[in-house]
Amino acid sequence: MYYDTIMSGFGGQGIQTISILVATAAINKGMEVSYLPSYGVEKRGGRTDVFMVLSDEEIGSPITNHPLSVIALDTIALDTYQDQLAPGGLLIYNSSLIPGELIVRDDINVIALKCNEEAVAAGNPKLANMIALGAFMERIDFLSYDEIEEAMGEVIPERLKKHIPGNLKAILRGMELARETVQV
Amino acid sequence: MYYDTIMSGFGGQGIQTISILVATAAINKGMEVSYLPSYGVEKRGGRTDVFMVLSDEEIGSPITNHPLSVIALDTIALDTYQDQLAPGGLLIYNSSLIPGELIVRDDINVIALKCNEEAVAAGNPKLANMIALGAFMERIDFLSYDEIEEAMGEVIPERLKKHIPGNLKAILRGMELARETVQV
Amino acid sequence: MNAVFKRPDALTDRETHFCPGCTHGTAHRIIAEVIDEMGIVDDIIGIPGVGCCVFLYHYFPIDVLEAPHGRAPACATGMKRAQPDKIVFVYQGDGDLAAIGTSEVIHAANRGENISIFFINNSVYGMTGGQMAPTTLLGQQTTTTPYGREFRTEGYPIKMAEMLATLEGVAYSARVSLHSPKHVNQAKRAVRKAFEMQVNQMGFSMVEMLSTCNTNWRVSPREALKVVENEMIPYFPLGVFKERTGKDFL
Amino acid sequence: MNAVFKRPDALTDRETHFCPGCTHGTAHRIIAEVIDEMGIVDDIIGIPGVGCCVFLYHYFPIDVLEAPHGRAPACATGMKRAQPDKIVFVYQGDGDLAAIGTSEVIHAANRGENISIFFINNSVYGMTGGQMAPTTLLGQQTTTTPYGREFRTEGYPIKMAEMLATLEGVAYSARVSLHSPKHVNQAKRAVRKAFEMQVNQMGFSMVEMLSTCNTNWRVSPREALKVVENEMIPYFPLGVFKERTGKDFL
Amino acid sequence: MSERKLTKGNIALAEGALQAGCRYYFGYPITPQNDIPEYLSRELPKRSGVFIPAESEIASINMVMGAAASGKRAMTSSSGPGISLMQEALSYMAGSDIPCVVVNIMRSGPGLGGIAPTQGDYMQAVHGGGHGDYRNIVLAPASVQEMFDLTIRAFELADKYRNPAMVIADAMMGQIQEPCRLSPERPVVVPEKPWALTGRRGRKPQLLKSLYLGPGEQEEHNLLMKRKYDTIQQNEVMFETKDLDDAEIMIIAFGTPARIAKTAIGEARKQGIRAGLLRPITLFPFPGDEVARFSGKIKNILVVEMNTGQMLMDVKIAAHRDAAVSFLGRPGGGIPYPDEIVREIKKALKGVTAA
Amino acid sequence: MSERKLTKGNIALAEGALQAGCRYYFGYPITPQNDIPEYLSRELPKRSGVFIPAESEIASINMVMGAAASGKRAMTSSSGPGISLMQEALSYMAGSDIPCVVVNIMRSGPGLGGIAPTQGDYMQAVHGGGHGDYRNIVLAPASVQEMFDLTIRAFELADKYRNPAMVIADAMMGQIQEPCRLSPERPVVVPEKPWALTGRRGRKPQLLKSLYLGPGEQEEHNLLMKRKYDTIQQNEVMFETKDLDDAEIMIIAFGTPARIAKTAIGEARKQGIRAGLLRPITLFPFPGDEVARFSGKIKNILVVEMNTGQMLMDVKIAAHRDAAVSFLGRPGGGIPYPDEIVREIKKALKGVTAA
Amino acid sequence: MAYIKIDRDRCKGCCFCVDFCPRNLITVSESHNRQGYFPAEFDMKNEGRCTACKTCAVMCPDTAIEVYK
Amino acid sequence: MAYIKIDRDRCKGCCFCVDFCPRNLITVSESHNRQGYFPAEFDMKNEGRCTACKTCAVMCPDTAIEVYK
Numbered sequence A, B: 001m002y003y004d005t006i007m008s009g010f011g012g013q014g015i016q017t018i019s020i021l022v023a024t025a026a027i028n029k030g031m032e033v034s035y036l037p038s039y040g041v042e043k044r045g046g047r048t049d050v051f052m053v054l055s056d057e058e059i060g061s062p063i064t065n066h067p068l069s070v071i072a073l074d075t076i077a078l079d080t081y082q083d084q085l086a087p088g089g090l091l092i093y094n095s096s097l098i099p100g101e102l103i104v105r106d107d108i109n110v111i112a113l114k115c116n117e118e119a120v121a122a123g124n125p126k127l128a129n130m131i132a133l134g135a136f137m138e139r140i141d142f143l144s145y146d147e148i149e150e151a152m153g154e155v156i157p158e159r160l161k162k163h164i165p166g167n168l169k170a171i172l173r174g175m176e177l178a179r180e181t182v183q184v
Numbered sequence C, D: 001m002n003a004v005f006k007r008p009d010a011l012t013d014r015e016t017h018f019c020p021g022c023t024h025g026t027a028h029r030i031i032a033e034v035i036d037e038m039g040i041v042d043d044i045i046g047i048p049g050v051g052c053c054v055f056l057y058h059y060f061p062i063d064v065l066e067a068p069h070g071r072a073p074a075c076a077t078g079m080k081r082a083q084p085d086k087i088v089f090v091y092q093g094d095g096d097l098a099a100i101g102t103s104e105v106i107h108a109a110n111r112g113e114n115i116s117i118f119f120i121n122n123s124v125y126g127m128t129g130g131q132m133a134p135t136t137l138l139g140q141q142t143t144t145t146p147y148g149r150e151f152r153t154e155g156y157p158i159k160m161a162e163m164l165a166t167l168e169g170v171a172y173s174a175r176v177s178l179h180s181p182k183h184v185n186q187a188k189r190a191v192r193k194a195f196e197m198q199v200n201q202m203g204f205s206m207v208e209m210l211s212t213c214n215t216n217w218r219v220s221p222r223e224a225l226k227v228v229e230n231e232m233i234p235y236f237p238l239g240v241f242k243e244r245t246g247k248d249f250l
Numbered sequence E, F: 001m002s003e004r005k006l007t008k009g010n011i012a013l014a015e016g017a018l019q020a021g022c023r024y025y026f027g028y029p030i031t032p033q034n035d036i037p038e039y040l041s042r043e044l045p046k047r048s049g050v051f052i053p054a055e056s057e058i059a060s061i062n063m064v065m066g067a068a069a070s071g072k073r074a075m076t077s078s079s080g081p082g083i084s085l086m087q088e089a090l091s092y093m094a095g096s097d098i099p100c101v102v103v104n105i106m107r108s109g110p111g112l113g114g115i116a117p118t119q120g121d122y123m124q125a126v127h128g129g130g131h132g133d134y135r136n137i138v139l140a141p142a143s144v145q146e147m148f149d150l151t152i153r154a155f156e157l158a159d160k161y162r163n164p165a166m167v168i169a170d171a172m173m174g175q176i177q178e179p180c181r182l183s184p185e186r187p188v189v190v191p192e193k194p195w196a197l198t199g200r201r202g203r204k205p206q207l208l209k210s211l212y213l214g215p216g217e218q219e220e221h222n223l224l225m226k227r228k229y230d231t232i233q234q235n236e237v238m239f240e241t242k243d244l245d246d247a248e249i250m251i252i253a254f255g256t257p258a259r260i261a262k263t264a265i266g267e268a269r270k271q272g273i274r275a276g277l278l279r280p281i282t283l284f285p286f287p288g289d290e291v292a293r294f295s296g297k298i299k300n301i302l303v304v305e306m307n308t309g310q311m312l313m314d315v316k317i318a319a320h321r322d323a324a325v326s327f328l329g330r331p332g333g334g335i336p337y338p339d340e341i342v343r344e345i346k347k348a349l350k351g352v353t354a355a
Numbered sequence G, H: 001m002a003y004i005k006i007d008r009d010r011c012k013g014c015c016f017c018v019d020f021c022p023r024n025l026i027t028v029s030e031s032h033n034r035q036g037y038f039p040a041e042f043d044m045k046n047e048g049r050c051t052a053c054k055t056c057a058v059m060c061p062d063t064a065i066e067v068y069k
């Protein structure tokens, strides 16, 4: 088993949280994980990109320019990584902020999610990232919802634990949306 | 024509002056000269060693461990350089300060000069170096007394010019002593 | 109607990379205003230190040299000696000037180099993420003093304006603040004074400006102004610590 | 009869490499005497700067670390923090402390490092042949100020004892001189005070000693003492600029 | 597996230092290594250690010298510009036989450069840097686990040979997070240091210095150091290989590029090209004998670095005289992706060699 | 011949700087190069120049940066420890395309070392030193005349390529006195410097910097620099040969050891051994092609250095694959006398090669 | 008659102008600007009340304010 | 009864003791010592006049003087 992905958005969108959740769940299963964040220079409002590789075996390159999937939460993310996505790969994008016309690849699987609206619907505008994570979970086979739920307990700091149920709800909603999405 | 020599003594004995005289006279004749002083670390009373090479042609090594002659004005100088002197080379030593027993080489030419006493006799205890220079002049064939006299005019700074006649007298005395010395 | 206040010509219209409410921006503006007012923009060269001010050249449409961290006063020395007829100014943070560059600023000051230094004291290394600076207040938590600065282990906040004022070569040394309109206007007058010292060849001038770093202080921009007023100023008194008059200067 | 004065045990009997009449030798002796009197010779570590004092280890029969030029106060910081129960002292010239090592001494002082520094101010870089130091007097000719030091180009002689005294971390800062018996005895008392500050964990102590360098000043040893008295002291006033008492120190 | 924790490279390194018994850290901030001092500023006080936010890199390394001369395990860390400022003191410590550990999380230079990852400081760490004939022991981790393990190893080697040891890693290695076992492979033993300066009580006075003035003394000291470095070369080489047995081309790379090369090798083999890897773990001592040995068999070598060709020199010196050495270099923050490496492998096999 | 004056190496160098039009000197004393600042402190004021006795080497080199950024020819000089402290700024200047001249009169290291002559800083000057992928142009005079001439050349090359140039010479070259013509071989021309920071009057604002943050910019900048260095390598190599035509062994040495080697070659030839010399005058660019070419014919190479083998690396990389490279190294102030070289020549010819 | 112009996209929403306007003429927008901040706003209805005292502009770290009279 | 002992070979002839002895009891030798300096001398005839005030020893930079009482 080998999987690599790039998750990208602007600071505050919660890219770090969902990627750490995936990494933690994978480690709990005994998988190898490499997780490489790259931050912009500015202190605030900068970008957050995460390069993640998950594997049964020792991980070689921690960085990839042909990821199997890309989660793009804003337009810059899409612009930067759409081209890199491996043929047949999965693009999950936040159609609340990214106009659909920008999707030009036709050799990939695409899931468009109105993350912001769905998040508000799920009760908290900050849940956009969880919606995306849900869709991601639906489409991968090496991690289960239960494993993410377990990871959540470890990753979320004590003072934020109260948000866990909301998070889980949003993930489930994301999964649901992904199931509804017709594969292109 | 190629000649190399090491002149050595303690600071204040005037090694620099006589070696610069030789170097200047040689340059005036169009010879190549390399003149390498090496000072001790201490500010005062340190040692002065001069490595000098004179030649008609471009000079290779500016430093020699088998000089054709050594001028040793004190015991440390003798100790340091006696062994290095080339077989058949010339040792001029200051027998005012260096006991004759210290000369152990029997494959060299030796001139013992009571430089200090001769200097006093010549009118100035500081002339010990000039006595030695005289002996040196007597035994080399690539520079003449006149050439040294000319160099003297250039090398000695204005305020010390009054000492020139004394210097020349001491050189002549050194030459005389060298002529008297029986070659060993 | 006429504009009675607009962006000075000596600032480009590029948006700054500074965090919201960071008074580095204010410092930039007042320096630019003085450059405009004195009409020296064509003959000025700026040397920023390394820190949040490193992009000075994005904002000032003037010649700029990027100096190694802390060494801007030495670079400025070389530059001003090479071009005594140009105006040379240095813009440094407290890490740059009061930590790694201590020696360079002290000796430039002591030699009385005819340069002007604008020193942004925000009590932390802003650009690198808010570590303790020599100017960090006692008790202040930073990323390298997680338990608060303790004088027994990290020493006392250092007062550069006062220390430099003790040096003969210094023509002007002042500390100002950027936390209120009144203080910003005062600060601008100090900037002008510093440049005037240089134009009049009076020697070294330095203006220390108390400035905010709300991001690393982890407070809002508004709260940051209060921190300057209530915590910094009591320890770092404002004032002019040295001012050479024509008469002193033989 | 009994010897009422002899070489202290904390000096070896090796002849020094110092020039005749160089008061580095005097400074060595009074430090050694205090070490003897305080009985700390077994627990002391010395860190000389680079300069004529670099051979400290030849003369003091104690543990010694050779520091890079100017960095002895930083080395001493690391050493004292690692061994707070040992006595650590630094011995630096004015090139070492007031030029290349400016930053290190200021920040060690500012942190209040519990070390003692003996600072030999002889107004030149002695060991390297008498070049201008930051402490060189105005008008003084040196090998790099052949026309005499000029404040417009080389700045003013820097007063380290006064400057350091402005720092909170400093427990003791004094300037003494070695040019007369009375002053030597005063100097010795200052050395003792500095070590006592350290023993009592009061923080940073520094004794600046006006010292001769007759070789590079190109005068006789006797004349050199006069130079200290008549030229140095008028510019570098003697005195205690800071002295922490038990009460100040919380 | 429960003890494997997702850990950032910089943190693993800092924790490695703590577990190696290092209780003295002196440092000045610089991106991308700030996690190290920040972590240690929290942890050292808890473990009765000393953390000083020094006023500069020069002060930092000299504080390290003072603590290390006291017989303690001491460390500093920085990146390019800061490491450049430490060169004088590193030369002093090597010359005075004082052990210490210095970490360089490399960012792109020259000058102020950027904070992007590079390996542009190989030459400085391995050959150049300070003045005089000395060497640093240099270790190059390629995983978070190695950031931890090799830091401990660095302290061991530094003490064993009384010499500065450097851990150098590109900015990626500093920022990456991987599962890591944060306990030492073997129990840590800090050796006795009878040479330490602790006051002369009960013994003769001691001295740590690098100035030798007697005739011939400095040369003798240099030759002694040279012998020490020869011993290190003989005894302490560490390297890793992958798929070399049947390889037709050998990639030589250290740090992150070696990791990327592993993926490239997988790719290449899928395409029927038998590529393999030699990864130097110690850069000094460099596994020159291994390069020679393998390149005797595998005549094609591709060196991959994130610089313009620095380790390349050591490879060229060591390589078998019949070997063809090509080079792929991405300086200033560029990253040699697996597909680029595969392309270079193909080129190299077509006989294109490095300039 | 009347214009040939007995001149000390350091003085010839300082006078060379003046005649190259250098009017800005900033320096901090260190033996054995103090003659340079001392001479310039007397001469610069007479020629409306600026001499500042800086507070440190770091200040010196940064003052040089400021003056050089103003478009002026500026210089500093030092020795080992002081040069180590300049590495950060040298990296900055190379990264910012600012020309300058830095002189290293090498003394024996590492650490404080002694004031005896060595060549222990070759690696630092030529390959290592500061952080990042940059190079210094490095010139190595071997006579007082060259101390003068090559200093002028250093300014020319620095300006031509907008890069720091170093003159490195061992302490002997600094102290030796030889007859020297103190006037330039060719008229000195200081080029226009439209890039200089002189205030924006009449033009767009200008900037000298080394920080590039846009994606790929820093890499691009590095590759540009690499191309510049390739051009330098192509165009600026300087070397001298002696008696190579019929040689059976080629000595490669720079600076004073090359001089000593000449005497040794005379000796060897007297004894019937056909020795010759290749002396690199530029160390970067290194005459690698020449080493390759000659060693294709002359299979025995003896490298002689006053260190433990630093240029040796460059020779090994360049040498023909069939060449046997031996080494004679005297580090820490030792001097390879002519007879010792002759002995090594004989050993080398018997087939003993360097480790 | 005086008024100010706030460059909506330049403003970073620090609120200094809001806090310091002696006549409380500046408010915070309810929508993001291009940079993602909630910028300050000046309602032109207040033209009459603004004294062109420049306090807001003096405090603005981002030179987002122009004052007209 | 007091006197001083000057270590003749240690003395570098700086004359500080000579100059500062309040009773002028110290003179300069007419011959070199081992180091080449003209050392200071104390004539034991002056034993009675020396007060062991230690001034000479305090001023000696070379610790060449011992004082006895």
Ligand SMILES: Cc1ncc(C[n+]2csc(CCOP(=O)(O)OP(=O)(O)O)c2C)c(N)n1
Binding pocket: C049, C050, C051, C052, C053, C069, C092, C093, C094, C095, C096, C097, C120, C122, C124, C125, C126, C127, C128, C133, C213, E028, E029, E030, E031, E057, E081, E082, E085, E112
């Ligand atoms: C030699 C060196 N050391 C460290 C750094 C990293 N660094 C960059 S900016 C900075 C400090 C910035 O703080 P300050 O000068 O106070 O400026 P601010 O960002 O707070 O305005 C540091 C330590 C560097 N670039 N170079």
Ligand SMILES: Cc1ncc(C[n+]2csc(CCOP(=O)(O)OP(=O)(O)O)c2C)c(N)n1
Binding pocket: D049, D050, D051, D052, D053, D069, D092, D093, D094, D095, D096, D097, D120, D122, D124, D125, D126, D127, D128, D133, D213, F028, F029, F030, F031, F057, F081, F082, F085, F112
């Ligand atoms: C980094 C470095 N720069 C320069 C030197 C050369 N150097 C040795 S001692 C010294 C100055 C000595 O002057 P000072 O500290 O005043 O001591 P003094 O000899 O006068 O007592 C200098 C510049 C050095 N050893 N290291």
Ligand code: SF4
Binding pocket: A043, C017, C018, C019, C021, C022, C023, C024, C052, C122, C126, C127, C212, C213, C214, C215, C216
């Ligand atoms: S980090 Fe601090 S100093 Fe830097 S821009 Fe942000 S608020 Fe200003």
Ligand code: SF4
Binding pocket: B043, D017, D018, D019, D021, D022, D023, D024, D052, D122, D126, D127, D212, D213, D214, D215, D216
């Ligand atoms: S050079 Fe000066 S400081 Fe050094 S020993 Fe001689 S007199 Fe003393």
Ligand code: SF4
Binding pocket: G003, G004, G020, G021, G022, G023, G024, G025, G026, G049, G050, G051, G052, G053, G054, G055, G056, G057, G067
């Ligand atoms: S100019 Fe004065 S009154 Fe007008 S908006 Fe600004 S602060 Fe308010």
Ligand code: SF4
Binding pocket: C021, G006, G010, G011, G012, G013, G014, G015, G016, G017, G018, G039, G040, G056, G059, G060, G061, G062, G063, G064, G065
């Ligand atoms: S002060 Fe400037 S940046 Fe701040 S809210 Fe007002 S207009 Fe916006």
Ligand code: SF4
Binding pocket: H003, H004, H020, H021, H022, H023, H024, H025, H026, H049, H050, H051, H052, H053, H054, H055, H056, H057, H067
């Ligand atoms: S002890 Fe006093 S009286 Fe006796 S010799 Fe010395 S100075 Fe003179």
Ligand code: SF4
Binding pocket: D021, H006, H010, H011, H012, H013, H014, H015, H016, H017, H018, H039, H040, H056, H059, H060, H061, H062, H063, H064, H065
């Ligand atoms: S003071 Fe000491 S060194 Fe000087 S003359 Fe007297 S005994 Fe000799």
Ligand SMILES: [Mg+2]
Binding pocket: C051, C093, C094, C095, C120, C121, C122, C123, C124, C125, C126, C133
């Ligand atoms: Mg700051």
Ligand SMILES: [Mg+2]
Binding pocket: D051, D093, D094, D095, D120, D121, D122, D123, D124, D125, D126, D133
């Ligand atoms: Mg001094």
